[in-house]
Amino acid sequence: MNINAISKEFNLSKDTLRYWERIGLLPKIKRNSSGYREYSETDKNWVFYIQVLRNAGMTIESLIEFVDLYRSDNNTNETRKSLLIEQRDLLEQEIKERQKTINYLSYKINNYDSHTLKYENEKLAYENNKEEK
Amino acid sequence: MNINAISKEFNLSKDTLRYWERIGLLPKIKRNSSGYREYSETDKNWVFYIQVLRNAGMTIESLIEFVDLYRSDNNTNETRKSLLIEQRDLLEQEIKERQKTINYLSYKINNYDSHTLKYENEKLAYENNKEEK
DNA sequence: TCTTGCTATGGAGTTAACTCCATAGTTTAA
DNA sequence: TTAAACTATGGAGTTAACTCCATAGCAAGA
Numbered sequence: 001m002n003i004n005a006i007s008k009e010f011n012l013s014k015d016t017l018r019y020w021e022r023i024g025l026l027p028k029i030k031r032n033s034s035g036y037r038e039y040s041e042t043d044k045n046w047v048f049y050i051q052v053l054r055n056a057g058m059t060i061e062s063l064i065e066f067v068d069l070y071r072s073d074n075n076t077n078e079t080r081k082s083l084l085i086e087q088r089d090l091l092e093q094e095i096k097e098r099q100k101t102i103n104y105l106s107y108k109i110n111n112y113d114s115h116t117l118k119y120e121n122e123k124l125a126y127e128n129n130k131e132e133k
Numbered sequence: 134m135n136i137n138a139i140s141k142e143f144n145l146s147k148d149t150l151r152y153w154e155r156i157g158l159l160p161k162i163k164r165n166s167s168g169y170r171e172y173s174e175t176d177k178n179w180v181f182y183i184q185v186l187r188n189a190g191m192t193i194e195s196l197i198e199f200v201d202l203y204r205s206d207n208n209t210n211e212t213r214k215s216l217l218i219e220q221r222d223l224l225e226q227e228i229k230e231r232q233k234t235i236n237y238l239s240y241k242i243n244n245y246d247s248h249t250l251k252y253e254n255e256k257l258a259y260e261n262n263k264e265e266k
Numbered sequence: 267t268c269t270t271g272c273t274a275t276g277g278a279g280t281t282a283a284c285t286c287c288a289t290a291g292t293t294t295a296a
Numbered sequence: 297t298t299a300a301a302c303t304a305t306g307g308a309g310t311t312a313a314c315t316c317c318a319t320a321g322c323a324a325g326a
Binding site for chain 1: 174175177178181182185186188189190210213214217218220221224225227228230231232234235237238239241242245246250251252255256259
Binding site: 135136137147151155164167168169170 | 302303304305
């Protein structure tokens with residue numbers, strides 16, 4: 001598949017694809033006789049993986065760290081698997097933070113009429129994350 | 134409370150506090166006789182609220198939109214409450230996206246040994262979000 | 267064959283969200 | 297009362313993650 005096809009398949013600009021390759025997020029893509037990129041199935045999988053994780057808010061920096069480790073040779077399948085698990089744990093941590101914020105907003109909503117806004121209460125509501133009414 | 138106290142309380146740089154005020158994220162803070170900022174309890178609540186939502190990944194742009202509406206005069210308590218609910222819904226949508234990514238990673242982890250990486254499978258795993266083994 | 271359209275590269279430009287700087291007034295501890 | 301520390305303002309600088317541009321080689325249809 002050429003860059004145009006990939007760009008359309010993933011709804012990513014060609015510039016972004018070239019940029020990701022340039023900074024080492026994507027592996028060096030093979031070129032055909034006239035120097036044009038030819039994306040393999042594996043390349044496609046990487047594009048997909050990176051897009052999903054980017055959309056989930058992972059920074060390019062941590063993704064580069066991940067792919068470098070993942071692609072490194074002195075590295076067993078067990079290690080690769082544990083890298084995926086680490087990646088997932090990171091996201092789970094993030095979700096917990098957001099859930100905390102949602103609970104805090106729920107507290108504010110539920111108590112909207114019944115209490116005066118005091119900073120100490122707000123702070124406690126956020127930190128304890130009780131859904132007291 | 135002066136800017137130094139707020140800065141320490143929320144672990145935010147003074148520059149950030151001044152910046153938030155300048156762009157209208159925080160209301161205009163009252164000044165004392167020599168022009169120094171004096172943060173009221175209400176101001177403090179705004180700092181807290183904005184920090185929590187920023188940490189949850191909300192952009193400054195949408196926060197400004199929110200605070201402008203929220204502070205607007207022609208605006209009932211009911212409207213304010215529904216703005217909070219909207220805010221919460223936005224975050225919940227975000228969490229769902231991330232949960233999808235976590236499920237996708239789980240799929241990859243669970244099937245790490247047992248399947249060859251095919252793009253169509255990956256894509257389906259992400260979109261359907263089944264945890265098939 | 268000619269023109270229009272796609273691709274490549276290196277480098278410059280952009281946007282969000284700060285962060286830093288220069289200059290100047292204010293407060294405080296010695 | 298003077299030096300060190302803090303505050304204010306306007307504006308410049310920074311970082312991440314693209315996005316755009318100029319130039320030049322290839323390609324495909326009329």
